[in-house]
Amino acid sequence: MNFYITYFIIAAGLFAFVGIFTLAGVYAERKISAFIQNRLGPTETGKFGTLQTFADILKLLQKEIIVPAAADKILFLLAPGIIFVAVYLGFAALPWAPGLIPSNINIGLYYIFAIISIETLGILMAGWGSNNKYSILGAMRSAAQIISYEIPAGFALIAVVMIAQTLNLQDIALQQGILSTEKIKFLGLADVTSAGGILAWNIFQAPHLLIAFVIYFIASLAESNRAPFDIPEAESELVAGFHTEFTGPQFALVFLAEYSMMFLVSMVGVILFLGAWNTPLPNIGSVHLATWTTGAVWGVIWILLKTLGLVAVQMWIRWTLPRLRVDQLMNLCWKVLTPLAFACMLISGVWRLWVM
Amino acid sequence: MFKNAINGLTTAWRGLTLTIKHLFTSNAKREIIPITDDNYFKQQQNTNTIQYPKQQLPVPEVGRYQLDVEIDDCIVCDLCAKICPVSCIDIESIKSTEGSIGETSDGSKKLLYAAKFDIDMAKCMYCGLCTIVCPTECIVMTNQYDRTVFELKDLNYEFSDMKPEDAAEKRRLLEQQQAEKQAAKLAALKAKEEGK
Numbered sequence: 297m298n299f300y301i302t303y304f305i306i307a308a309g310l311f312a313f314v315g316i317f318t319l320a321g322v323y324a325e326r327k328i329s330a331f332i333q334n335r336l337g338p339t340e341t342g343k344f345g346t347l348q349t350f351a352d353i354l355k356l357l358q359k360e361i362i363v364p365a366a367a368d369k370i371l372f373l374l375a376p377g378i379i380f381v382a383v384y385l386g387f388a389a390l391p392w393a394p395g396l397i398p399s400n401i402n403i404g405l406y407y408i409f410a411i412i413s414i415e416t417l418g419i420l421m422a423g424w425g426s427n428n429k430y431s432i433l434g435a436m437r438s439a440a441q442i443i444s445y446e447i448p449a450g451f452a453l454i455a456v457v458m459i460a461q462t463l464n465l466q467d468i469a470l471q472q473g474i475l476s477t478e479k480i481k482f483l484g485l486a487d488v489t490s491a492g493g494i495l496a497w498n499i500f501q502a503p504h505l506l507i508a509f510v511i512y513f514i515a516s517l518a519e520s521n522r523a524p525f526d527i528p529e530a531e532s533e534l535v536a537g538f539h540t541e542f543t544g545p546q547f548a549l550v551f552l553a554e555y556s557m558m559f560l561v562s563m564v565g566v567i568l569f570l571g572a573w574n575t576p577l578p579n580i581g582s583v584h585l586a587t588w589t590t591g592a593v594w595g596v597i598w599i600l601l602k603t604l605g606l607v608a609v610q611m612w613i614r615w616t617l618p619r620l621r622v623d624q625l626m627n628l629c630w631k632v633l634t635p636l637a638f639a640c641m642l643i644s645g646v647w648r649l650w651v652m
Numbered sequence: 653m654f655k656n657a658i659n660g661l662t663t664a665w666r667g668l669t670l671t672i673k674h675l676f677t678s679n680a681k682r683e684i685i686p687i688t689d690d691n692y693f694k695q696q697q698n699t700n701t702i703q704y705p706k707q708q709l710p711v712p713e714v715g716r717y718q719l720d721v722e723i724d725d726c727i728v729c730d731l732c733a734k735i736c737p738v739s740c741i742d743i744e745s746i747k748s749t750e751g752s753i754g755e756t757s758d759g760s761k762k763l764l765y766a767a768k769f770d771i772d773m774a775k776c777m778y779c780g781l782c783t784i785v786c787p788t789e790c791i792v793m794t795n796q797y798d799r800t801v802f803e804l805k806d807l808n809y810e811f812s813d814m815k816p817e818d819a820a821e822k823r824r825l826l827e828q829q830q831a832e833k834q835a836a837k838l839a840a841l842k843a844k845e846e847g848k
Contacts, residue, residue, distance in 0.1 A: 328675065331674065331675050331676075331677075331679055332671045332674050332675050333674070333700075334674060334677070334697075334698065334699055334700040334701075335699070335700060335701050336679065336681075336699055336701045336703070339703070612668065612671065612672065612675070613668070615671060616664075616667045616668050616670075616671040617664060617667060617668075631653075632653075632657060
């Protein structure tokens, strides 16, 4: 019986984390966008406006759920839940620190990619159920975009998996630091198994993974419907895309899903390419920086820092680059990223055979 | 295709460096300098937001915002009400019974009481025509632009300083005088007819 209680505590903890991250994320996004545009952002609610998003969520939760008369009620009411749960379930297989992982399953990466593609289904349900031109257009664009970009993202990930020879995310994390049981070679040349640190990260173990990382990062922007790939909710064209008709708590759930998706894809990127919870500080001679900064607490700190860094880059890109047109989007995906991802996978195979 | 890709990456990077520079510039409050200052248009780098009620851009003392009437200088000539394109000025005048009731600051004689001098600021379009036609320059535009009210009728500014009972008294006097005149006129007419 006791393990059920553990499960509930873990699930509630992850949900609380996702909620807090969303509140902080929205605040950060508003502040970053404001500073980039020489504005001030929220300043009135709380010190420096820190309570602004909290006030916003209180307002959203108190609002009425309006179901349009012509909507397909079942699909419409289910959609935000499915969108959020699909992303939320993805968090189950993400490692936080050595020995700290909600669910240590040996096909973790596969599971994550399977479960977050259900989000597309939720978005389609939302668009179709709303019975609204803008919503259905947004949902169709979103589905086309997410399905297309899963191919380069998937192949970029397969390039890593071929190097790591496992789908277990905790094992992939272990292989990128001083706790590794295998030999780690920096750029395939120098043995850095005992030094660890930034030198042992996957992108430095095999340099072509840096390109794979860039491909994955661009594709992950598209998968989380973020600018410059935000045509599914393009404000200037489609009002708000698939979530045009949602109000109150349902809208809050859609927003929660968007920000959790940002965190999730960033964290997957960090785990596969940027050394997961491993420290960036290497052991240098008798100064054992890596050994000192490895552990459960350090792991959580490092992975949070790296992931939040990537999330910040996502926001930075959002407030810089203009939106891609739909044909440019597909052009980039199929003619540039997919062939490059295939090339990365090929190099991974060669690397595994001849270098490692 | 490679050229395109390289071009795309370099231009994207240029944009990103630009935004990151702005991200880390000063986020201090905007320094408030009037628009007449030479540096006004050079404030491109720092915060652009004016936090309005706390910070205000200085406006010139001769700003052309809300109307104000110096009622002591008004000769109730009604020119402003006539020229107003939106009829936002409403004036009721009562003729004085004892001739001049005083002088304005520029020496014009006042012959009329202003029983009512209302300007509806909700209707006013700030064209300033009334200030141009005013012979005594008693109606002017001020630098006061910030006025928020809860009731629309609060935007109807009443400038007349006469009490309603005073106005009623003057009205009664005028009627009485007119009645007397009328009577005198009638009497004169009668006398004329009798004398014929």
